[in-house]
Amino acid sequence: MFSGDTALVGPLIFTFHPINFIRFFNNLETRNHTAVSEFLLLGLTDDPALQPLVFSLFLSMYLVTILGNLLIILAVSSDSHLHIPMYFFLSNLSFNDICLSTSMIPKMLVDLQTQNQSITYKDCISQIFFVLVFTVLENCLLAVMAYDHYVAICHPLRYTVIMNPCLCGLLTLFSLLISIVDALLHSLMVLQLSFCTDLEIPHFFCELAQIIKLACSDTFIHNIIIYLAACIFVAFRVYITSVFTDSPRKTAVASVMYTVVPQVLKPFIYSLRNRDMKGTLG
Numbered sequence: 001m002f003s004g005d006t007a008l009v010g011p012l013i014f015t016f017h018p019i020n021f022i023r024f025f026n027n028l029e030t031r032n033h034t035a036v037s038e039f040l041l042l043g044l045t046d047d048p049a050l051q052p053l054v055f056s057l058f059l060s061m062y063l064v065t066i067l068g069n070l071l072i073i074l075a076v077s078s079d080s081h082l083h084i085p086m087y088f089f090l091s092n093l094s095f096n097d098i099c100l101s102t103s104m105i106p107k108m109l110v111d112l113q114t115q116n117q118s119i120t121y122k123d124c125i126s127q128i129f130f131v132l133v134f135t136v137l138e139n140c141l142l143a144v145m146a147y148d149h150y151v152a153i154c155h156p157l158r159y160t161v162i163m164n165p166c167l168c169g170l171l172t173l174f175s176l177l178i179s180i181v182d183a184l185l186h187s188l189m190v191l192q193l194s195f196c197t198d199l200e201i202p203h204f205f206c207e208l209a210q211i212i213k214l215a216c217s218d219t220f221i222h223n224i225i226i227y228l229a230a231c232i233f234v235a236f237r238v239y240i241t242s243v244f245t246d247s248p249r250k251t252a253v254a255s256v257m258y259t260v261v262p263q264v265l266k267p268f269i270y271s272l273r274n275r276d277m278k279g280t281l282g
Helices: 018-033 051-078 085-102 105-114 121-154 165-191 208-213 220-232 236-244 248-259 261-272 275-281
Strands: 006-009 012-015 038-041 118-120
Touching (some): 038 121, 051 085, 051 105, 085 121, 121 208, 165 208, 165 220, 208 220, 248 261
Antiparallel strands (some): 006 012
16 A cells, blocks of 8 residues: 555665565664674562562562453443443553553563573564553553543533544554554664663663663664653653663662552552442442
8 A cells, every 4th residue: 555655764765565664674673683682681679589579579460450450351341331432441441451561570570480581682672662552552542531531521412422432443543553653663763773782671671761771872862752752652750760860770660660550550440439340340
C-alpha cells in the first residue's frame, strides 16, 4: 500500500515496505552487535541476603497482578450487565497491565534464581520496545476512560449515541497505534547508538533512559524526544529523575513504585470500590 512512498530516517531513506523495514531493522542490529553483545542488569540490590526477599516480593506482586486482572477480564466478559464502554476499557486496561508486568518481572525473577545478570542486546531492545508499548498504551487507555466519564457526566442523554461500540473500538485501536509508533521510534533511535565499555544497567529491566546514559554517541536528540514523550504519555517525574538523579538505585525504586505497584493495586481499586464488579465477582 505504501510501496511508492519514501521517508527520511536519520541519514537513511527507505521505502515503506514490510521487507525493507525488516532489512533496515536487521542492518542496524547487526551494526550495533559489532560494538556490544549484551548488557548487565544490576537489579535492585547486590546484597545476596536480600535477594531471596526481593524474589519473593516480586513473585507475589506478579501473581497478584496476573490473577487480579484476569478476574476483572473474566467478570466483564461473563456478565452482560458489564458490557458497556466503561468496563470494555477497563478490561483492556487489565489485559495491558498483565502484559506490562510480564515484559519486566519474569526476566528479573529468572535472573535472581540463576544468578545471571546478563541480557543480550537483542533482548534488551525488545524489552525496551514492549515496555514502552504497554506503558504508553496504559496512559492512552486512562485518557480514553477519562473521556468516557466526561461524556457520561456532561452528556448523559446522548451517552449511548456518542460512546457507541464503533467509537470504542476505534479509540482502543488508535491508542494501540500511538503506543506502537512511539515505542518503535525510541527503539530505532536506540539501535543507532554506540556504547562504551561500561555496559552495566543499574536497574531490573532495560529502561530507556538508563540505556541512553551508557551511550558514547551524542544523545541530545534522544533526550529531547524522551522529555516530549514523557510530557505527553508517561509519568514525567520518573523519566526526569532517571536522567538527572545521582542515585541509580533510587531511580530503580521509583520505577518500581510507578510501573509495578500500580498494576498490583488496580484490581483491588476497580473491584472493591465498584458495586457492579463486586456483585459479579461474588
